[in-house]
Amino acid sequence: MKETPLSNCERxxxxxxxxxxxxxxxxxxxxxxxxxxxxxxxxxxxxVELGETIVMAKxxxxxxxxxxxxxxxxxxYINVEFSPMAEAHFxxxxxxxxxxxxxxxxxxxxxxxxAVDLESLCIMAGAKVWKLRVDIKILNYDGNTIDASALCSxxxxxxxxxxxxxxxxxxxxxxxxxxxxxxxxxxxxxxxCVTIAFFHQGTYCLTDPISRxxxxxxxxxxxxxxxxxxxxxxxxxxxxxxxxxxxxxxxNIATVKIVELNDVLQNALSADEExxxxxxxxxxxxxxxxxxxxxAAESPTHSMSEIEEEARSMQLDSDRMEESEEEVVENVVKxxxxxxxxxxxxxxxxxVKDTICSEIDEFLTTQREMSDLQQQSIVNNSSKNNxxxxxxxxxxxxxxxxxxxxxxxKKPDTQSxxxxxxxxxxxxxxxxxxxxxKGK
Amino acid sequence: xxxxxxxxDQNFRLDGxxxxxxxxxxxxxxxxxxxxxxxxxxxxxTKVLATVxxxxxxxxxxxxxxxxxxxxxxxFSKSAFxxxxxxxxxKFGRNSSETNQHLVQALNAAVMSHLYARCQIDVYVEIVQxxxxxxxxxxxxxxxxxxxAGIALKDIxxxxxxxxxxxxxVVDVNYVEESSGSAVLIVGLLPKDEQIAYMQMKGRLHADHxxxxxxxxxxxxxxxxxxxxxxxxxxxxxxxxxxxxxxxATPGRAERxxxxxx
Numbered sequence: 097m098k099e100t101p102l103s104n105c106e107r108x109x110x111x112x113x114x115x116x117x118x119x120x121x122x123x124x125x126x127x128x129x130x131x132x133x134x135x136x137x138x139x140x141x142x143x144v145e146l147g148e149t150i151v152m153a154k155x156x157x158x159x160x161x162x163x164x165x166x167x168x169x170x171x172x173y174i175n176v177e178f179s180p181m182a183e184a185h186f187x188x189x190x191x192x193x194x195x196x197x198x199x200x201x202x203x204x205x206x207x208x209x210x211a212v213d214l215e216s217l218c219i220m221a222g223a224k225v226w227k228l229r230v231d232i233k234i235l236n237y238d239g240n241t242i243d244a245s246a247l248c249s250x251x252x253x254x255x256x257x258x259x260x261x262x263x264x265x266x267x268x269x270x271x272x273x274x275x276x277x278x279x280x281x282x283x284x285x286x287x288x289c290v291t292i293a294f295f296h297q298g299t300y301c302l303t304d305p306i307s308r309x310x311x312x313x314x315x316x317x318x319x320x321x322x323x324x325x326x327x328x329x330x331x332x333x334x335x336x337x338x339x340x341x342x343x344x345x346x347x348n349i350a351t352v353k354i355v356e357l358n359d360v361l362q363n364a365l366s367a368d369e370e371x372x373x374x375x376x377x378x379x380x381x382x383x384x385x386x387x388x389x390x391x392a393a394e395s396p397t398h399s400m401s402e403i404e405e406e407a408r409s410m411q412l413d414s415d416r417m418e419e420s421e422e423e424v425v426e427n428v429v430k431x432x433x434x435x436x437x438x439x440x441x442x443x444x445x446x447x448v449k450d451t452i453c454s455e456i457d458e459f460l461t462t463q464r465e466m467s468d469l470q471q472q473s474i475v476n477n478s479s480k481n482n483x484x485x486x487x488x489x490x491x492x493x494x495x496x497x498x499x500x501x502x503x504x505x506k507k508p509d510t511q512s513x514x515x516x517x518x519x520x521x522x523x524x525x526x527x528x529x530x531x532x533x534k535g536k
Numbered sequence: 537x538x539x540x541x542x543x544x545d546q547n548f549r550l551d552g553x554x555x556x557x558x559x560x561x562x563x564x565x566x567x568x569x570x571x572x573x574x575x576x577x578x579x580x581x582t583k584v585l586a587t588v589x590x591x592x593x594x595x596x597x598x599x600x601x602x603x604x605x606x607x608x609x610x611x612f613s614k615s616a617f618x619x620x621x622x623x624x625x626x627k628f629g630r631n632s633s634e635t636n637q638h639l640v641q642a643l644n645a646a647v648m649s650h651l652y653a654r655c656q657i658d659v660y661v662e663i664v665q666x667x668x669x670x671x672x673x674x675x676x677x678x679x680x681x682x683x684x685a686g687i688a689l690k691d692i693x694x695x696x697x698x699x700x701x702x703x704x705x706v707v708d709v710n711y712v713e714e715s716s717g718s719a720v721l722i723v724g725l726l727p728k729d730e731q732i733a734y735m736q737m738k739g740r741l742h743a744d745h746x747x748x749x750x751x752x753x754x755x756x757x758x759x760x761x762x763x764x765x766x767x768x769x770x771x772x773x774x775x776x777x778x779x780x781x782x783x784x785a786t787p788g789r790a791e792r793x794x795x796x797x798x
Contacts, residue, residue: 200634209740330737335644337731347743
């Protein structure tokens with residue numbers, strides 16, 4: 097069945113409404129619809145309702161062979177399916193361009209921004225890795241499926257637990273859930289997508305367009321971002337022309353919206369965790385965020401300038417915090433990143449300094465002991481002298497061991513993540529190192 | 537993987553370029569006699585062939601034709617021997633179908649498609665050798681091919697990539713820089729009005745750095761545009777016998793080769 101086109105009358109009506117800053121469902125230009133997150137009985141299953149749009153994501157994993165070029169990396173594959181139940185013109189089992197593009201944007205957002213730590217999925221280097229697969233199904237279509245499925249898939253990934261394994265030699269045992277507690281994935285940051293639709297050659301823009309607005313729009317800008325204001329993906333689609341200012345304005349809008357979406361996601365995850373730990377509704381838990389949107393609807397007009405000011409104030413806040421730490425740098429707005437790196441380097445230097453100091457102290461004390469012992473030995477007889485040397489050697493090896501222990505701490509990963517919120521990064525790192533050792 | 541030092545202390549990149557320096561661009565127009573328009577483009581070690589057929593009648597059912605404007609159809613492919621690892625790239629896979637879509641998007645912005653209502657324009661692009669910035673080279677080559685085919689364009693749409701290395705934005709990214717894992721921004725630009733027709737970014741980048749990176753990519757696009765314009769001028773000078781003042785401009789070469797009726 098073919099998609100039913102909009103009549104010219106309706107098209108003009110929608111455009112006219114947008115010109116007057118009004119929308120069909122009474123929202124303001126930059127408001128999101130009601131968001132509802134629902135987790136399934138199984139781990140790694142999540143349903144997101146964004147107004148009338150319903151998206152379901154299910155994470156699954158299996159053991160497979162890694163690529164030869166990347167022997168220690170697992171896989172993350174995202175599959176998007178527009179089911180015919182969502183809208184009549186979606187054909188079953190057909191890879192449409194729309195689904196294809198969505199899957200690619202999500203892959204860039206989740207995988208290429210290294211949100212999911214693929215190296216922690218390694219079981220045996222070059223032989224066995226975990227292959228993650230996120231299946232996204234559009235259950236009902238009413239526009240803005242990308243934002244909904246980005247939220248859905250990152251929620252499902254953070255909710256997912258993979259089975260625990262033990263490796264002995266070449267043999268890998270996968271434990272069932274009853275045997276050993278399954279392990280959460282290590283996720284470094286939570287990227288989410290914000291879609292901004294453009295109308296009238298980019299003069300008017302809206303977030304979270306419904307399907308009728310999508311039919312009228314010139315094009316859209318998809319921005320994937322995390323709460324640290326790091327852009328994870330950026331994609332412009334449709335037939336429209338933008339200038340630089342418009343692009344930067346989009347990122348400002350996205351900054352504000354991402355904070356909202358991020359709160360929704362974290363609240364939903366903690367609410368689900370609470371429900372599960374209290375044990376009463378084992379299985380589905382509904383996290384309803386109607387209040388959030390109702391509040392937004394009651395608040396006076398979310399005009400463009402207001403949102404931009406909010407973004408700017410957020411920017412300034414983050415800068416001010418760093419300024420208090422190091423006031424010398426003048427242009428903090430541009431150098432905030434640099435500062436962060438500097439700060440971490442200073443910490444690093446302090447750590448190194450501390451370890452060196454402690455080593456020197458240790459060395460001095462052992463020397464003192466040694467000289468004491470030597471004096472004793474001179475006073476007494478030569479047979480004890482050997483024993484003292486033996487002790488001294490022991491002490492030396494001790495310090496060496498300590499130095500080796502310190503070494504990995506000396507070079508924390510400064511580049512890869514700036515103060516990543518990493519849900520379980522500490523545990524995951526130890527797991528990673530274990531995995532590698534097993535691999536060798 | 538061994539980490540490369542992408543920017544040496546004297547501000548030189550691995551291949552000896554300055555951060556804002558483009559790679560050498562070589563172009564040839566009209567490389568295939570059968571096609572209506574064709575071009576060959578080298579951007580450093582990235583080598584691309586593009587051919588254009590059309591405007592012609594819409595193929596594959598009447599339903600696809602548009603009564604208001606032309607339908608542009610792009611077919612991107614990457615040869616098996618183009619990268620260091622020999623592998624056959626799926627012609628109808630996810631990645632190439634995405635690239636096709638993006639090429640169509642960028643070319644739609646440039647082609648004056650209302651002049652070719654109910655017509656179809658086919659653009660076939662083949663990567664012969666790949667060394668980073670593949671999409672940019674493809675788009676630049678297909679623009680040249682469209683020009684060679686004599687299809688009316690609003691502007692020469694040019695494309696350029698940029699990335700950040702050691703806090704510095706670096707233009708026209710090569711393979712090593714591309715695979716280093718830092719954010720890569722691709723911008724397709726209509727240089728006359730400085731309008732962005734295509735934009736994509738992958739990797740992770742702080743929002744404060746976007747403006748810097750965008751400026752860098754746009755500057756790269758402008759420079760590429762200047763080079764391409766110069767090359768097109770040179771080509772026209774040497775092949776000016778095709779372009780006499782008396783003959784009206786015809787859309788395709790197929791018609792051009794026919795004897796003109798007085």
